[in-house]
Amino acid sequence: MTASAPQRETPTSPARKRAHSGKARRNDAHEIGLDALVGHAGYAVRRFQIWIFQDFVKTLASVDIKPTQYSVMTVIGANPGLTQMAVANRLGIERARLVHLLDSLERRKLVKRVKSKSDRRSHALHLTAPGETALAKFKRLAAEHERHVEDKIGKGNREKLLEILGGFT
Amino acid sequence: MTASAPQRETPTSPARKRAHSGKARRNDAHEIGLDALVGHAGYAVRRFQIWIFQDFVKTLASVDIKPTQYSVMTVIGANPGLTQMAVANRLGIERARLVHLLDSLERRKLVKRVKSKSDRRSHALHLTAPGETALAKFKRLAAEHERHVEDKIGKGNREKLLEILGGFT
DNA sequence: AGCAATTGTTGTCGTCAACAACAATCTTTC
DNA sequence: GAAAGATTGTTGTTGACGACAACAATTGCT
Numbered sequence: 001m002t003a004s005a006p007q008r009e010t011p012t013s014p015a016r017k018r019a020h021s022g023k024a025r026r027n028d029a030h031e032i033g034l035d036a037l038v039g040h041a042g043y044a045v046r047r048f049q050i051w052i053f054q055d056f057v058k059t060l061a062s063v064d065i066k067p068t069q070y071s072v073m074t075v076i077g078a079n080p081g082l083t084q085m086a087v088a089n090r091l092g093i094e095r096a097r098l099v100h101l102l103d104s105l106e107r108r109k110l111v112k113r114v115k116s117k118s119d120r121r122s123h124a125l126h127l128t129a130p131g132e133t134a135l136a137k138f139k140r141l142a143a144e145h146e147r148h149v150e151d152k153i154g155k156g157n158r159e160k161l162l163e164i165l166g167g168f169t
Numbered sequence: 170m171t172a173s174a175p176q177r178e179t180p181t182s183p184a185r186k187r188a189h190s191g192k193a194r195r196n197d198a199h200e201i202g203l204d205a206l207v208g209h210a211g212y213a214v215r216r217f218q219i220w221i222f223q224d225f226v227k228t229l230a231s232v233d234i235k236p237t238q239y240s241v242m243t244v245i246g247a248n249p250g251l252t253q254m255a256v257a258n259r260l261g262i263e264r265a266r267l268v269h270l271l272d273s274l275e276r277r278k279l280v281k282r283v284k285s286k287s288d289r290r291s292h293a294l295h296l297t298a299p300g301e302t303a304l305a306k307f308k309r310l311a312a313e314h315e316r317h318v319e320d321k322i323g324k325g326n327r328e329k330l331l332e333i334l335g336g337f338t
Numbered sequence: 339a340g341c342a343a344t345t346g347t348t349g350t351c352g353t354c355a356a357c358a359a360c361a362a363t364c365t366t367t368c
Numbered sequence: 369g370a371a372a373g374a375t376t377g378t379t380g381t382t383g384a385c386g387a388c389a390a391c392a393a394t395t396g397c398t
Contacts, residue, residue: 035247037240037338040311041318041327042221044334046236047261049218050386051337052211067211068354074206085376092216094355099378113377121363121376142209149210157333158210164326165213168220169206219355237385254345263386268347282346290345290394 052149059145065138068093072101076111076125077135083122084113110134221318228314234307237262241270245280245294246304252291253282279303 037043056067065073071091076082084102088095102125105111110131113123127135150158206212225236234242240260245251253271257264271294274280279300282292296304319327 035243037243038335039315039331041315041330042218042225042236043240044331044338045214045218045221047337048334049211049214050261052214056211066353067215071206071212083376092219094357095377096357096379097354119364119376123377146208146210153333153336160329161210161333162208162213164322164330165217166207167322168216169213235384252345263388264346265348265388266385269384288345288395292346 051152055148056142056145059148060138060141063134063138063141069101069105070138070142072098073105073110073127073131073135073138077127077132080126081124083116083119084125085122087125105131220321224317225311225314228317229307229310232303232307232310238270238274239307239311241267242274242279242296242300242304242307246296246301249295250293252285252288253294254291256294274300 053067056070060066060070068091072087075087075090079086082090084098085095088098093101102111102113106113109128112126112128112131114126116122116124146158153161222236225239229235229239237260241256244256244259248255251259253267254264257267262270271280271282275282278297281295281297281300283295285291285293315327322330
């Protein structure tokens with residue numbers, strides 16, 4: 001623990017005090033030093049995640065679909081007949097939470113729960129017919145969102161990002 | 170692309186006894202196709218963000234500091250005397266939320282609110298003496314966490330990531 | 339002086355993750 | 369084949385979090 005004598009504590013010199021007398025505070029938000037925060041992957045990723053989430057929501061606002069709902073429908077569309085547990089595990093969401101997500105999607109007639117014959121505890125998940133066509137539209141909008149990402153960080157950077165984080169899917 | 174979905178539960182066999190050694194199939198989670206989800210930056214980022222957040226919490230569990238608390242203390246440590254509004258704006262958190270964060274940190278004697286002379290509405294935020302030494306320890310643990318990130322995605326990739334997402338800090 | 343804006347604070351609402359508990363239904367074991 | 373154990377879907381609770389709204393105190397503006 002250490003140290004009474006701080007070694008590199010505030011590299012920002014004493015005069016960094018923010019002269020607050022006059023009226024110099026408008027958008028100095030980004031003039032404030034982040035110090036050690038810059039260089040932390042978690043912080044950058046968190047900020048980026050917030051941005052990308054908001055853009056997704058905005059881009060898909062006309063169809064009222066949020067990222068989690070989109071991921072659920074995509075997985076069901078690609079793997080019809082999955083159980084709720086399988087979907088929850090695959091997407092890393094609590095099965096308790098998936099219940100509400102499916103309730104909502106089922107109320108909107110996008111997905112349906114079919115009682116499984118082989119295991120009467122579980123439900124086989126399927127897209128409805130309108131769910132299929134809806135998902136196609138969602139995918140078009142999601143592609144548009146993805147283009148926003150390219151515009152934001154660059155086409156090459158987006159691909160590099162997917163390559164780096166590919167192991168987390 | 171895409172490839173249909175071969176994944177199906179036991180296909181309706183009347184007597185489906187796992188004909189082989191016990192030991193059920195544990196997690197076929199990653200055998201399930203994600204289809205269009207792969208290739209979505211948001212999904213990859215979300216999963217990565219969850220991982221990195223959890224590792225941060227785990228690594229700093231001994232000091233009971235979470236990412237947001239760490240970011241608040243880091244900014245205050247690097248810019249003593251900031252107002253709550255300035256900190257909130259810089260970190261992109263609601264000032265209403267910052268109130269609770271500071272309440273918690275102040276209760277733990279890590280930061281202090283000093284009544285500003287120049288503007289009696291606002292508080293100047295400072296680290297306490299124990300707060301300074303505590304932050305030094307937090308930074309060491311955070312550096313350890315950052316090494317976990319390197320181990321996970323590679324040193325070069327982490328740097329590339331920071332470069333790509335640098336604009337979001 | 340008077341009125342708009344800012345700061346910190348409290349409170350509400352809706353989202354979300356992490357659990358705990360439960361009934362119904364398999365699976366295992368004796 | 370019946371009891372014990374595990375799994376699936378469900379409901380409910382808790383706590384963290386963001387988005388807002390309202391408010392008192394205090395500036396700033398004119």
